[in-house]
Amino acid sequence: MYRYDQFDATFVRERTAQFSGQVARRLAGELTEEEFRPLRLKNGLYLQLHAYMLRVAIPYGELSSQQMRKLAYIARRYDKGYGHFTTRQNIQYNWPRLDDVPAILAHLAEVEMHAIQTSGNCIRNVTADHFAGIAADEVEDPRIWAEVIRQWSTLHPEFSYLPRKFKICLIASEHDRAAMRTHDIGLRIVRNAKGELGFAFYTGGGQGRTPIIGPLVKDFVAQEDLLSYLDATLRVYNMHGRRDNIYKARIKILVQALGAEEFTRQVDEEWLRIKDSVLKLPEAEVARIRRYFAPPDYEKLPVYVESFEDKKLSDPDFARWIRANTHDHKVDGYRIVSISLKPVGAAPGDITADQMDLVADLADTYSFGEIRATHRQNLILPHVRQQDLFEMWQKLQGVKLAEPNIDFVGDIIACPGLDYCNLANARSIPVAQRISRRFSDPKRQAEIGELRLNISGCINACGHHHVGHIGILGVDKKGEEFYQVTLGGSSAEDISLGKILGPAFSYDEITDAVEAVVDTYLDLRTGPAERFIDTYRRTGIDPFKEKVYGSLKERRSAAE
Amino acid sequence: MANDRTVHQMVTAQWLLGGESIYWTGSAWSESFAEGKVYADQAAADAALAEADAFVKQRKIVGPYLIEVEMDATGPQPTSARERIRAAHNATFAIDHGSWSGRIAD
Numbered sequence: 001m002y003r004y005d006q007f008d009a010t011f012v013r014e015r016t017a018q019f020s021g022q023v024a025r026r027l028a029g030e031l032t033e034e035e036f037r038p039l040r041l042k043n044g045l046y047l048q049l050h051a052y053m054l055r056v057a058i059p060y061g062e063l064s065s066q067q068m069r070k071l072a073y074i075a076r077r078y079d080k081g082y083g084h085f086t087t088r089q090n091i092q093y094n095w096p097r098l099d100d101v102p103a104i105l106a107h108l109a110e111v112e113m114h115a116i117q118t119s120g121n122c123i124r125n126v127t128a129d130h131f132a133g134i135a136a137d138e139v140e141d142p143r144i145w146a147e148v149i150r151q152w153s154t155l156h157p158e159f160s161y162l163p164r165k166f167k168i169c170l171i172a173s174e175h176d177r178a179a180m181r182t183h184d185i186g187l188r189i190v191r192n193a194k195g196e197l198g199f200a201f202y203t204g205g206g207q208g209r210t211p212i213i214g215p216l217v218k219d220f221v222a223q224e225d226l227l228s229y230l231d232a233t234l235r236v237y238n239m240h241g242r243r244d245n246i247y248k249a250r251i252k253i254l255v256q257a258l259g260a261e262e263f264t265r266q267v268d269e270e271w272l273r274i275k276d277s278v279l280k281l282p283e284a285e286v287a288r289i290r291r292y293f294a295p296p297d298y299e300k301l302p303v304y305v306e307s308f309e310d311k312k313l314s315d316p317d318f319a320r321w322i323r324a325n326t327h328d329h330k331v332d333g334y335r336i337v338s339i340s341l342k343p344v345g346a347a348p349g350d351i352t353a354d355q356m357d358l359v360a361d362l363a364d365t366y367s368f369g370e371i372r373a374t375h376r377q378n379l380i381l382p383h384v385r386q387q388d389l390f391e392m393w394q395k396l397q398g399v400k401l402a403e404p405n406i407d408f409v410g411d412i413i414a415c416p417g418l419d420y421c422n423l424a425n426a427r428s429i430p431v432a433q434r435i436s437r438r439f440s441d442p443k444r445q446a447e448i449g450e451l452r453l454n455i456s457g458c459i460n461a462c463g464h465h466h467v468g469h470i471g472i473l474g475v476d477k478k479g480e481e482f483y484q485v486t487l488g489g490s491s492a493e494d495i496s497l498g499k500i501l502g503p504a505f506s507y508d509e510i511t512d513a514v515e516a517v518v519d520t521y522l523d524l525r526t527g528p529a530e531r532f533i534d535t536y537r538r539t540g541i542d543p544f545k546e547k548v549y550g551s552l553k554e555r556r557s558a559a560e
Numbered sequence: 561m562a563n564d565r566t567v568h569q570m571v572t573a574q575w576l577l578g579g580e581s582i583y584w585t586g587s588a589w590s591e592s593f594a595e596g597k598v599y600a601d602q603a604a605a606d607a608a609l610a611e612a613d614a615f616v617k618q619r620k621i622v623g624p625y626l627i628e629v630e631m632d633a634t635g636p637q638p639t640s641a642r643e644r645i646r647a648a649h650n651a652t653f654a655i656d657h658g659s660w661s662g663r664i665a666d
C-alpha cells in the first residue's frame with residue numbers, strides 16, 4: 001500500500017496545525033461562523049442535526065490494519081464508539097466536539113490519514129474498484145493510477161475553488177463494481193489495439209437532482225497524458241461551469257449543455273496546448289508508485305483444499321456465506337472476503353470500535369494487514385487463504401459481521417438521512433432496518449438473489465437511489481416523511497437510471513411496498529437465474545405498479 | 561396565506577462546541593425542548609431571535625432560527641419530523657455503541 005513521502009507527511013502535518021489555529025481563533029472570537037464554515041468544510045467538518053460530523057478520507061478505499069485500529073481508537077476516545085462507512089469510501093464520525101477535532105486530525109496524521117478535500121468545491125477523495133489488484137478480470141491495478149490522481153489533485157491550487165464538488169472514480173475491468181459512470185469523471189483503464197494501456201474518459205456523470213449516466217467522451221488517453229487530459233477537462237469546467245446556480249454547477253450540466261462532442265472538442269483544444277508540459281507523466285514516477293502496490297508474498301497454494309470443501313459440505317451456513325460473501329481471487333488458493341456491514345436490523349455501514357479492532361486483527365492474521373472499504377458500505381479482506389476461511393468466519397460470527405447477504409436485498413445502501421443529516425427530508429436508516437428485518441431469513445434472501453436496494457434521505461442521492469435495482473428516496477410532505485420508489489436502476493456495467501413507480505409511500509407503508517415489489521418479481525421471473533433487474537427490463541414497470549398499489553389498497557381498506 | 565390562526569414559535573440553535581440542539585427559555589438556553597419559551601406573536605418571536613444574536617457573538621451558540629410549534633395539553637410539540645428528531649438529541653434507532661463507556665481518558 002502507498003506510504004506518504006516527505007511532501008505528504010509535511011502537508012498533512014501543516015494542515016493539522018493550521019486547522020488547530022483556525023479552531024482556536026473561532027473559539028476566541030476572531031472568526032465568525034460565516035468565516036469559519038468554509039475553513040471547517042475544507043477539513044471535512046460539517047455541522048449536522050445533533051452534532052458535528054467529521055468525514056475522513058480513505059483514498060481509493062484502502063486501509064491498513066494499523067489505520068483501522070486508529071479509527072477504532074478515535075471512535076472510542078472522541079465519539080460514541082462507532083463510525084459510519086459511506087458510499088464514497090470515506091468514514092464519518094457523527095459526534096465529535098469542535099474542540100476535539102484538532103486532536104483527532106493529529107491522531108489521523110500519525111497513520112497517514114486526514115479529512116482534507118472530503119468536502120467543499122474541490123476534487124474529492126478519489127475512489128476505485130474495491131477489487132483493485134485482486135480481480136482476475138482487470139487489465140491493470142487501478143490503485144496505482146488512483147494514487148497518481150490523488151497526488152495531482154491534492155491541494156491543486158487551480159482546482160481548489162471549482163464551481164462545485166468534483167468526484168473521480170477508476171476501474172480497470174469490464175465489470176463495474178464502483179458505479180464509475182455516476183462520477184464527474186469516470187475512468188476505465190483499457191488496452192488499445194496495440195496492447196498499450198490507457199484511459200477511457202466518461203465525463204459528466206452524476207446523481208443528485210439531475211441524474212446522468214456519464215457519456216464516453218474519449219475512448220483512449222495514453223498513460224503519460226492522463227494528468228494533462230484531466231487538467232484540460234477541469235480547466236474547461238472551471239472556466240465554463242455555472243457558478244451562478246448551485247443546481248446547475250456540476251460538470252454534468254456543462255457537458256449536457258454543450259453536448260458531449262463540443263465539450264470534448266474544447267477539452268482537446270486545451271489539452272493540445274498543455275499535453276507536452278510538466279503534466280506529462282514521467283515513467284520513473286509511475287514505476288515508483290507502482291512499487292508500493294506490488295502484490296504481497298502470496299504462497300503457492302493448492303486450488304483444492306479438502307478441509308475447506310468438507311466444511312462447506314457439513315455446514316450449510318458456512319457454505320451460504322462462502323457463496324454470498326467471497327469471490328475468486330486472481331491467485332489460486334486465495335479468496336476475496338466481503339464483510340457485510342449490514343447485519344439484520346443494523347444501520348448500514350455502521351461499525352463499532354470493537355468490530356473495527358477485530359477486523360484489524362483478522363486482516364493481520366489472514367490478509368497481509370490489508371482492508372478495503374467499498375462504495376456499498378461494506379469492508380473487504382482482500383487475500384484470505386481458503387484453508388483459513390472457516391476459522392475466520394467463526395470469528396466474524398462472534399461480532400455479528402458474518403451476515404451472508406452481499407448483493408442481496410439485505411445489503412442495503414443507506415445514507416445517514418434525517419437521523420443525522422441537516423439536508424435530509426426523511427430517515428433512511430430506520431427504513432433500511434425495517435426492510436432488513438422483513439427479509440431477515442438468509443435462505444429467502446439467497447433465493448431472491450441479486451437485488452440492490454439503495455436509499456437516500458433526499459434528492460442529493462448520497463444513498464445512490466437512482467441506480468438501485470430498487471431505489472427509495474425520502475421526500476418531505478408538510479414536514480412528514482414519505483418515500484418515493486424507483487425501479488430498474490443499476491450502477492454496474494449495465495448502468496441505468498430507475499423509473500418512478502408511482503405516488504410516494506408513508507413511513508409505515510414503505511416496507512410493505514418493497515415486499516410487494518419483491519413478491520411481484522418472484523411471480524414474474526422465468527426462474528432463479530433471472531435477476532430482479534433482468535425481469536424488470538423484460539416486463540417493464542406496469543406489472544409492478546399494478547401489484548404494489550393493488551396490494552396497498554387492499555391493506556388500506558382492511559385497516560379501515 | 562391563511563392568517564386566521566395563531567402561529568406559535570420557539571427559538572432554537574446549536575451549541576457551538578458540541579452542536580447539540582438548544583431552545584431559548586426566555587432567559588437562557590436549554591437542551592430541553594419542553595423548556596423552550598413559546599411566542600404567540602411574530603414581533604415577540606422576532607425580538608427573541610434578535611436577542612439570540614448576542615449569544616452568537618459570544619461564541620456560545622450557532623445558527624439560531626425560529627421553529628413553529630403546536631400546543632397541546634402537555635405543552636409545545638414540534639411540527640415536523642426534523643424538529644422531533646432534533647429535540648430528541650439522538651438518532652431514532654438504538655445505536656450499537658460497542659464498547660463505548662463514555663469518553664475514555666488518555
Ligand code: SF4
Nearest residue numbers: 415421424457458462
Ligand atoms: S442523500 Fe440527502 S439526506 Fe442523505 S446524506 Fe445525502 S444530503 Fe443527507
